[in-house]
Amino acid sequence: MKIKSSIYIRGGTEMNDYLKLQGIRKRFGDAPVLAGVDLNIGEGELVTLLGPSGCGKSTLLRCIAGLTELDSGSILLAGKELTKLPPRSRDVGMVFQSYALFPNLTVSQNVEYGMRMRGVAPAARRSRCEELLALVDLEDKRDVYPQSLSGGQQQRVALARSLAVQPKLLLLDEPLSALDAKIRKNLRAEIRDIQRRLGMTTLFVTHDQEEALILSDRICIMNQGRMVQEGSPEQLYTAPRTEFAARFMGSYNVFNRAEALKLFRRIDSRADRFAIRPEAVTLLAEGEAIQDDADGMMDVHGQVQAVSILGNIIRAAVVAEGVHLTVDLLNDGRWLRVREGDRVTLLLDPAQLLHLEQEGA
Amino acid sequence: MNTRKAGIAPRTFMLLLMVYLLLPLLATGLYAFAQDWQNTLLPRSWTLGWFRDMFQDIRFLEALWTSLYLCVISVLLSLAVMLPAVFVITVYFPRWESFMKGVVVLPYAVPGVVAAVGLIRAYSSGPFDISGTAYLLVGAYFVVILPYMYQGIRNSLLSVSAVELLNAAELLGARRRSAFVNVILPNIWPGVMVSALLSFSVLFGEFVLTNMLVGGHIQTIQVYLFRRVGESGHLASAIAISYFVFILLLSAVLMKLGMKIKGQAK
Amino acid sequence: MKQRERGLILALAPFVLMVLAFQVVPVFSMLTGSFRDADGAGFTLGNYQHALSSAYYQQAIKNSLLISALSSLIGLAVGLVCAYCITRFAPAVRDRLLMLSNMTSNFAGVPLAFAYIILLGNNGVFTLLFKQWGWNVFDGFNLYSWSGLILVYVYFQIPLALLLLYPAFYGIREQWKEAAALLGAGTWQFWRTVGLPMLSPAIFGTLGILFANAMGAYATAYALVGGNYNLLAVRIGSLVAGDVVTQPQMGSTLAVLLALSTLLAVFLNQRMVRRMEGFGGRSPAGRERSSGLFRRRWPAVREEAGQ
Numbered sequence: 001m002k003i004k005s006s007i008y009i010r011g012g013t014e015m016n017d018y019l020k021l022q023g024i025r026k027r028f029g030d031a032p033v034l035a036g037v038d039l040n041i042g043e044g045e046l047v048t049l050l051g052p053s054g055c056g057k058s059t060l061l062r063c064i065a066g067l068t069e070l071d072s073g074s075i076l077l078a079g080k081e082l083t084k085l086p087p088r089s090r091d092v093g094m095v096f097q098s099y100a101l102f103p104n105l106t107v108s109q110n111v112e113y114g115m116r117m118r119g120v121a122p123a124a125r126r127s128r129c130e131e132l133l134a135l136v137d138l139e140d141k142r143d144v145y146p147q148s149l150s151g152g153q154q155q156r157v158a159l160a161r162s163l164a165v166q167p168k169l170l171l172l173d174e175p176l177s178a179l180d181a182k183i184r185k186n187l188r189a190e191i192r193d194i195q196r197r198l199g200m201t202t203l204f205v206t207h208d209q210e211e212a213l214i215l216s217d218r219i220c221i222m223n224q225g226r227m228v229q230e231g232s233p234e235q236l237y238t239a240p241r242t243e244f245a246a247r248f249m250g251s252y253n254v255f256n257r258a259e260a261l262k263l264f265r266r267i268d269s270r271a272d273r274f275a276i277r278p279e280a281v282t283l284l285a286e287g288e289a290i291q292d293d294a295d296g297m298m299d300v301h302g303q304v305q306a307v308s309i310l311g312n313i314i315r316a317a318v319v320a321e322g323v324h325l326t327v328d329l330l331n332d333g334r335w336l337r338v339r340e341g342d343r344v345t346l347l348l349d350p351a352q353l354l355h356l357e358q359e360g361a
Numbered sequence: 362m363n364t365r366k367a368g369i370a371p372r373t374f375m376l377l378l379m380v381y382l383l384l385p386l387l388a389t390g391l392y393a394f395a396q397d398w399q400n401t402l403l404p405r406s407w408t409l410g411w412f413r414d415m416f417q418d419i420r421f422l423e424a425l426w427t428s429l430y431l432c433v434i435s436v437l438l439s440l441a442v443m444l445p446a447v448f449v450i451t452v453y454f455p456r457w458e459s460f461m462k463g464v465v466v467l468p469y470a471v472p473g474v475v476a477a478v479g480l481i482r483a484y485s486s487g488p489f490d491i492s493g494t495a496y497l498l499v500g501a502y503f504v505v506i507l508p509y510m511y512q513g514i515r516n517s518l519l520s521v522s523a524v525e526l527l528n529a530a531e532l533l534g535a536r537r538r539s540a541f542v543n544v545i546l547p548n549i550w551p552g553v554m555v556s557a558l559l560s561f562s563v564l565f566g567e568f569v570l571t572n573m574l575v576g577g578h579i580q581t582i583q584v585y586l587f588r589r590v591g592e593s594g595h596l597a598s599a600i601a602i603s604y605f606v607f608i609l610l611l612s613a614v615l616m617k618l619g620m621k622i623k624g625q626a627k
Numbered sequence: 628m629k630q631r632e633r634g635l636i637l638a639l640a641p642f643v644l645m646v647l648a649f650q651v652v653p654v655f656s657m658l659t660g661s662f663r664d665a666d667g668a669g670f671t672l673g674n675y676q677h678a679l680s681s682a683y684y685q686q687a688i689k690n691s692l693l694i695s696a697l698s699s700l701i702g703l704a705v706g707l708v709c710a711y712c713i714t715r716f717a718p719a720v721r722d723r724l725l726m727l728s729n730m731t732s733n734f735a736g737v738p739l740a741f742a743y744i745i746l747l748g749n750n751g752v753f754t755l756l757f758k759q760w761g762w763n764v765f766d767g768f769n770l771y772s773w774s775g776l777i778l779v780y781v782y783f784q785i786p787l788a789l790l791l792l793y794p795a796f797y798g799i800r801e802q803w804k805e806a807a808a809l810l811g812a813g814t815w816q817f818w819r820t821v822g823l824p825m826l827s828p829a830i831f832g833t834l835g836i837l838f839a840n841a842m843g844a845y846a847t848a849y850a851l852v853g854g855n856y857n858l859l860a861v862r863i864g865s866l867v868a869g870d871v872v873t874q875p876q877m878g879s880t881l882a883v884l885l886a887l888s889t890l891l892a893v894f895l896n897q898r899m900v901r902r903m904e905g906f907g908g909r910s911p912a913g914r915e916r917s918s919g920l921f922r923r924r925w926p927a928v929r930e931e932a933g934q
Contacts, residue, residue: 065805065809066808066809067805067808067809086808087805087808087809088808088809088810088811088812088813090809092809093809093810094805094806094809096802096805096806098800098802100800100802100803100805100806101806102803102806102807102820102821102825103825104821104824104825105820105821113807113810113812113820114810114811116820117807117810117811117812117816118811158806161806161810162809162810165810165811368715370712371711371712371713371715371716372712374708374709374712375709375712375713375716375724378705378709378728378785378789379724379727379728381782381785382727382728382731382782382785382786383727383731384746385734385739385742385743385745385746385782386731386734386742388742388745388746388752389738389741389742389745392745392752398752401756402756441641442641442642442645443642445637445638445639445641445642446638446639446641446642446643448638449635449638449639450639453635464646464650466893467650467654468650469893470839470886470889470890470893471654471843471886471889471890472839472842472843472844472845472860472885472886472889473843473845474843474845474860474863474864474882474885475657475843475863475882475883475885475886475889476653477864477867477868478653478657478660478863478867478875478878478879478882479652479653479654479655479656479657479879479882480649480653481867481868481875482653482656482657482660482867482875482878482879483652483653483655483656483657484653485875500645500648500649501649503645503649504645504646504649504650507646507650537631537634538634562733566733566735566736568736568737568845568846569845569846569864572846572849572868573864573867573868574868576868583736583737583846586737586738586741587737587850590737590740590741590744590850594744594745597741598741598745601737601738601741601742604738605733605734605738608733609730609733612730612733
């Protein structure tokens with residue numbers, strides 16, 4: 001959460017339609033994969049499509065690239081209608097999860113491929129290729145075949161290759177999923193950095209909410225072929241509108257109305273799904289005094305079921321009033337003595353309780 | 362890759378290919394049943410006479426019998442020699458395997474004619490004058506099916522993890538030889554059967570070595586067919602088609618057996 | 628310990644003996660024979676000199692090389708197109724088509740030559756039929772000559788080529804096509820720059836096998852043209868096992884030359900297979916079967932057998 005989207009300055013509302021998707025529909029056989037998707041992306045913006053596998057996010061990406069034909073809807077990129085164009089005329093670059101580098105070509109030949117296909121002169125090709133290899137920090141690998149590179153390096157070559165032809169839009173289809181955790185984090189930062197420097201309008205597909213939060217100017221959550229919610233990372237993290245979004249964005253505690261009533265006693269809404277973030281719950285060990293600023297907080301008694309240490313966070317599973325909930329505590333040494341079976345008091349702030357909308361509303 | 366229906370071009374090409382490949386077979390088949398086929402698209406009248414003639418021809422039956430027993434003997438000999446050898450090499454001397462690959466690839470890379478030249482020269486004089494005899498032929502057959510037998514037995518041993526099986530049996534107190542007979546053999550048997558049958562069918566269709574090594578003395582079914590081609594076309598067709606059907610049945614059995622093994626492996 | 632060693636030796640001895648007797652000794656005998664005088668004594672290079680200078684043997688070598696090269700190229704071209712086509716079908720249909728094609732590869736040698744005689748021989752069904760209909764497509768065609776041999780050789784080359792080539796097409800990943808399309812390549816450009824280069828090891832490897840296969844083919848040619856057409860394999864056959872007079876030394880020499888050509892072709896195949904494994908680490912044919920050679924006969928069956 002350190003990279004805040006406040007750095008993002010460009011996308012005013014009037015500029016917010018560099019890429020314009022309207023009513024995108026697609027079915028495979030009987031199954032609707034995209035059920036009328038609308039999306040606008042501003043120039044230079046990095047938007048993430050976030051959702052579980054099979055939610056249609058990758059299909060949407062492929063439709064924009066022209067690799068999958070859509071049933072209906074329109075795609076406008078910089079004012080140009082793409083729907084009828086073949087992939088090669090769309091000015092769209094794409095990076096695949098499995099890199100899709102050409103194994104018979106060297107790194108520099110891979111990067112130059114798009115320019116070669118467009119008839120760019122060799123000298124121009126070479127200098128542009130050098131530029132890009134410098135950008136992804138692989139100048140010393142230019143004459144190497146992709147198979148001998150690590151996964152992270154291959155993906156950087158793929159990124160350079162798709163940027164070489166200066167596409168108007170960059171599509172990233174789970175580019176980090178095939179990499180191991182450490183490389184994933186580095187490359188994540190690198191992609192964001194490059195994207196900012198080039199002001200590249202980018203659509204990023206992932207199923208990893210942490211990735212989405214860190215990278216994006218804006219996140220669109222998708223489920224079952226629809227947009228569930230879109231907004232800045234903060235908005236989505238702090239105010240998910242539906243149960244699906246709440247569960248997907250973090251380890252939100254989700255309650256039904258009866259459970260919420262047990263914990264909060266009084267609720268001023270007719271919603272029947274509620275959520276609270278685990279770190280928004282205060283946990284007091286037995287005998288610990290309730291602080292002075294606890295005005296308006298609900299206190300309930302409970303018992304710790306399990307404690308697990310996730311590094312900087314300690315996660316406690318607590319049952320209070322017969323309701324299971326998760327509480328996150330900062331690992332500042334104070335909480336290491338919380339043990340399974342301990343009796344504790346929970347302070348709940350009604351202001352932090354989210355009233356969720358019905359799915360699909 | 363894709364499950365959609367193939368386009369028009371692939372269909373046309375494959376159809377043409379199949380017609381091209383099946384036409385000679387079909388013609389031979391029709392010819393074998395034709396009474397009279399001179400200058401019409403299809404024969405004018407049909408008969409089973411050629412097949413009757415075939416089975417009444419004593420030389421055909423003799424050739425058939427010769428083929429069968431030569432092939433069976435060769436495969437049995439190969440089994441007896443190869444089973445223990447491949448077992449020992451795979452289990453105890455895995456480092457020899459690259460050398461074995463060389464030994465095994467040679468019969469593929471060296472055409473039958475060439476092999477025949479060496480065999481004839483080596484065994485037509487001197488202390489081992491066995492030229493023209495079945496001994497020489499069986500030896501030659503042994504080399505022909507070497508790759509199939511080696512590969513088949515080795516893969517079977519690997520797929521049942523023979524080394525682990527053997528260790529387990531020995532830990533349970535079995536002696537090595539009895540472990541081989543009681544534990545390894547029953548487990549690799551289906552795979553070995555497939556290679557044996559495959560080898561049999563390869564030998565059954567063998568012509569080059571047979572004709573060059575013993576052609577004048579021993580007539581197998583292929584040599585017989587070759588002799589009859591010039592005489593009666595219809596009779597030869599009947600033989601060719603019978604041979605083909607026989608091989609087809611054999612390969613069907615092989616396929617079934619193979620699938621069964623594959624099913625067990627899963 | 629001693630008993631154990633004895634057991635191992637006992638298990639290996641018959642195998643070593645058989646390989647020595649029927650593989651090593653004959654090869655050795657053939658090699659030495661090729662360096663012997665006609666009377667069987669003394670060392671000489673004369674046989675090779677003769678083989679390479681005599682117009683007769685030169686013609687045999689030239690004919691064999693030409694027929695092998697041409698039939699391999701035609702077989703490869705047709706096989707390539709068909710292998711691509713076959714990957715466009717659903718797997719069930721594909722397997723059935725492959726099975727049919729494999730089935731016909733059992734129809735080789737004498738029966739195959741015979742089938743062609745029935746169809747296109749002097750009194751062949753098509754020959755007579757076309758004569759009657761007044762078509763003269765086959766006027767310049769003579770089954771018992773070089774054009775006939777090509778036709779028959781191609782027949783047994785195509786199923787083999789198909790079988791060796793089609794797995795390679797599965798090595799061409801759909802995403803390469805997509806990436807290329809997005810980078811501006813048309814279909815043909817993709818095949819020229821990525822597809823065919825990726826297939827090239829498979830193509831050259833297959834060419835090697837096809838060539839070796841044709842060079843060594845004896846039965847088909849012998850049954851079709853007998854001694855009437857001058858081919859290396861047929862020549863060797865008549866030199867060592869002929870009806871009239873045999874010249875085992877000359878036969879050995881030609882056999883060594885023939886073996887050299889097929890070994891070279893097979894070596895090419897092995898090299899290409901290794902290169903294929905280098906591309907992306909995994910050869911489409913799989914490790915065990917990848918030598919290509921092992922797929923020569925009934926590979927479908929072998930595949931079913933889990934090999």
